[in-house]
Amino acid sequence: MLCRTGHFAIIYNSNNWMMGGRELKLNYEKPQVIVHGNLQEKTAGVSPSAPI
Structure with a gap:
């Protein structure tokens, strides 16, 4: 998670x-x-019911 949320x-x-x-x-x-x-917005188009 740190890698993805690092920038933000x-x-x-x-x-x-x-x-x-x-x-x-x-x-x-x-x-x-x-x-x-x-x-979630990016993955919503691919899979609306994405895991948390």
Whole structure:
């Protein structure tokens, strides 16, 4: 997962660093969720019922 979410995680982490420690903790889980959403959209056309 780190390989796939690496790019998004780094981008969001850099933004969170500027925002503050509180945002960093709360948004730390957001990158994974966003990336998963993008992956699901791409795989949705191939298999609507893709595994989690």
